[in-house]
Amino acid sequence: MKTFKIALIPGDGIGPEVVAEGVKVLRTIEQLDPSISFSFTEFPWGCEYYLKHGKMMADDGIEQLKEFDAIYLGAVGYPGVPDHISLWDLLLRIRKEFDQYVNIRPITLLNPELTPLKGKTAKEIDFLVIRENSEGEYAGAGDWLFKGKPEEVVLQTGVFSRKGTERIIRYAYEEARNSKRTLTSISKANALNYSMVFWDEVFNEVGKEYPDVKTYSYLVDAASLYFVTEPERFEVVVTSNLFGDILTDIGAAITGGMGLATGANVNPERKFPSMFEPVHGSAPDISGKGIANPIAAIWSVSQVMDFFGEEQWGEAILSTIKEILTEQPSLTSDLGGNSSTSQVGDRFVDLLSAKVSEVGVSQE
Ligand code: NAD
Numbered sequence: 001m002k003t004f005k006i007a008l009i010p011g012d013g014i015g016p017e018v019v020a021e022g023v024k025v026l027r028t029i030e031q032l033d034p035s036i037s038f039s040f041t042e043f044p045w046g047c048e049y050y051l052k053h054g055k056m057m058a059d060d061g062i063e064q065l066k067e068f069d070a071i072y073l074g075a076v077g078y079p080g081v082p083d084h085i086s087l088w089d090l091l092l093r094i095r096k097e098f099d100q101y102v103n104i105r106p107i108t109l110l111n112p113e114l115t116p117l118k119g120k121t122a123k124e125i126d127f128l129v130i131r132e133n134s135e136g137e138y139a140g141a142g143d144w145l146f147k148g149k150p151e152e153v154v155l156q157t158g159v160f161s162r163k164g165t166e167r168i169i170r171y172a173y174e175e176a177r178n179s180k181r182t183l184t185s186i187s188k189a190n191a192l193n194y195s196m197v198f199w200d201e202v203f204n205e206v207g208k209e210y211p212d213v214k215t216y217s218y219l220v221d222a223a224s225l226y227f228v229t230e231p232e233r234f235e236v237v238v239t240s241n242l243f244g245d246i247l248t249d250i251g252a253a254i255t256g257g258m259g260l261a262t263g264a265n266v267n268p269e270r271k272f273p274s275m276f277e278p279v280h281g282s283a284p285d286i287s288g289k290g291i292a293n294p295i296a297a298i299w300s301v302s303q304v305m306d307f308f309g310e311e312q313w314g315e316a317i318l319s320t321i322k323e324i325l326t327e328q329p330s331l332t333s334d335l336g337g338n339s340s341t342s343q344v345g346d347r348f349v350d351l352l353s354a355k356v357s358e359v360g361v362s363q364e
């Protein structure tokens, strides 16, 4: 019996609502697969915790999280606590402290009906964004000078280290090589005359070790256009922290919306735990109503299972997502359905259980 230790950080707004459904899926896997068990520890960290304790997580929070095999997070940030405090003290802190320098965000159209792009098929919208997740525009470096004075100046410095840039680009080349896909680097060297000139140089340098990988390089403004007009151009994409953040919301938009987008924050060396989360935030506009779409969070569970080496479960979850997406009434209102968050989760585990009892899940 394999036991995986999972830290749950449901967080704020719709975070707890969608994480509950992901946990339902994990519990179902436990029931269906006698070789797997999970031990969950839930951490009550987030904005409510901040309002009580003046901090987003326990002082030794990072230490406490170290022993887990994975962290499963809902969302962080809520009106009442400034976003730059809540995010820097929890989500961004975990990404940094655990050196989760790879953010893997699939942009995959799981049902052709769901794209707003006229005539685009699932085959044409199927790529992977590899976002640098530890530095760049998110280095947190800067200054605020002469506050409130006429000469006030604010600096926000991007930090692109050789180590940080090489490792993400190398990771992307490996991914492209191993999956025999093309690799596209997205940058902006025409305007960002230090950081992105360096990024492009590193992309070309590292590329010499991968002559078998066909590459493209686009400016981020043009790439944003192509995400919408010609997503079929992309197979594996590598880009900086901020560009990856923005581009993957466009990716969500072309594949069915924020309720369907997932991301894995990975420390490839496995020195520290990796963290899995939907791409969306706490959605204060819909939280507390029981209408948040839990499918992004369920897709994160699929990424967790792949990460644990239980790919048969990752695959079973993904194919069950494709199945539920064909049943419109079983979906939440963002996808035109009329089900609640927990009804989607219930229907999902029924479909998963039926699939597994029909075909079984291969076990080594
Ligand atoms: P958001 O992703 O929370 O919401 C954007 C829009 O998408 C809203 O209209 C929302 O209703 C909708 N949406 C998001 N998730 C949905 C779901 N599962 N089902 C149905 N609709 C969904 O982005 P925002 O409004 O810009 O940010 C709200 C808060 O969340 C802010 O505090 C922000 O900093 C934070 N945030 C956190 C994360 C994270 O924790 N990873 C990510 C993004 C934003």
Ligand code: IPM
Pocket: 077, 087, 091, 092, 245, 279, 281
């Ligand atoms: C995301 C989020 C975060 C980011 C925010 C909440 C700091 O938007 O994970 O996409 O920008 O990385």
Ligand code: MN
Pocket: 245, 246, 249, 279
């Ligand atoms: Mn984002």
